[in-house]
Amino acid sequence: MPKFCANLTWLFRERPLMDRFRAAAEAGFEAVEVLFPYDAPAQDMRDQMIWNGLTFVLMNCPPPNATGGPQGFAAIPGLEDRFRRDFDRTLRFAQVLKPRHIHVMAGVAEGAEAEATFVQNLKWAAAHAPKQSLTIEPINRHDMPGYFLADYDTAARVLDAVAAPNLSLQFDAYHAHRITGDVVGSWAAYGDRAVHVQVAGFPGRHEPAGGEIDYTIFFARLDAEGYGGWVSGEYAPATSTEAGLDWMR
Numbered sequence: 001m002p003k004f005c006a007n008l009t010w011l012f013r014e015r016p017l018m019d020r021f022r023a024a025a026e027a028g029f030e031a032v033e034v035l036f037p038y039d040a041p042a043q044d045m046r047d048q049m050i051w052n053g054l055t056f057v058l059m060n061c062p063p064p065n066a067t068g069g070p071q072g073f074a075a076i077p078g079l080e081d082r083f084r085r086d087f088d089r090t091l092r093f094a095q096v097l098k099p100r101h102i103h104v105m106a107g108v109a110e111g112a113e114a115e116a117t118f119v120q121n122l123k124w125a126a127a128h129a130p131k132q133s134l135t136i137e138p139i140n141r142h143d144m145p146g147y148f149l150a151d152y153d154t155a156a157r158v159l160d161a162v163a164a165p166n167l168s169l170q171f172d173a174y175h176a177h178r179i180t181g182d183v184v185g186s187w188a189a190y191g192d193r194a195v196h197v198q199v200a201g202f203p204g205r206h207e208p209a210g211g212e213i214d215y216t217i218f219f220a221r222l223d224a225e226g227y228g229g230w231v232s233g234e235y236a237p238a239t240s241t242e243a244g245l246d247w248m249r
């Protein structure tokens with residue numbers, strides 16, 4: 001089986017954020033991700049990870065405010081200054097939290113100018129933080145209307161244009177199924193560019209088991225290829241988090 005990670009923005013929500021680290025460790029996870037860890041003291045979160053023996057795999061850029069906020073600026077023409085300020089703020093948190101990867105979100109935009117902006121911003125970010133692994137993730141527009149990066153061909157074009165060793169693909173199987181209808185085929189085409197995987201069932205975005213995506217096949221494929229990254233459960237538990245964890249066993 002692959003190495004599984006708990007997305008603490010989606011899982012263990014029965015508890016306050018600071019208590020989710022211990023709950024994840026007790027449930028058998030060795031790694032966690034927090035999408036927007038900007039509303040709690042970074043050192044407290046870091047302490048929780050150390051005390052519970054957890055690797056911190058992923059956080060997102062930019063930091064939205066406590067009520068949510070736009071899903072990124074990296075592909076929005078005219079907001080390059082905003083992007084850079086947000087990226088620097090993310091890096092300040094990352095210095096403490098030490099995430100394996102930072103997911104740089106594109107935002108709501110469309111067209112060639114947006115793609116060129118995305119490429120330029122990512123080039124800047126990759127050079128600005130050369131030791132930090134960065135990712136981009138195709139997200140389906142049913143769940144995130146208007147999101148710029150919504151298919152794998154565009155992601156591959158952007159990765160090629162940026163051509164930075166520290167920029168890679170984040171492959172979310174739930175989005176892949178909605179975008180292409182073929183998780184294993186999409187992985188076969190683009191998986192060699194991926195450093196991080198996220199999973200959820202389809203269509204409900206609940207546990208990665210029993211829906212339209214055959215995770216037995218997908219996980220076997222990752223194992224057969226020797227995929228060495230983490231596979232994160234990024235889903236809304238159908239009942240309680242603990243009651244739904246059979247998929248990882």
Ligand SMILES: O=C(O)C(=O)[C@H](O)CO
Nearest residue numbers: 035060103137139172198
């Ligand atoms: O929506 C997703 O699948 C993600 O992983 C993003 O980070 C959005 O928050």
Ligand SMILES: [Mg+2]
Nearest residue numbers: 137172198234
């Ligand atoms: Mg995802």
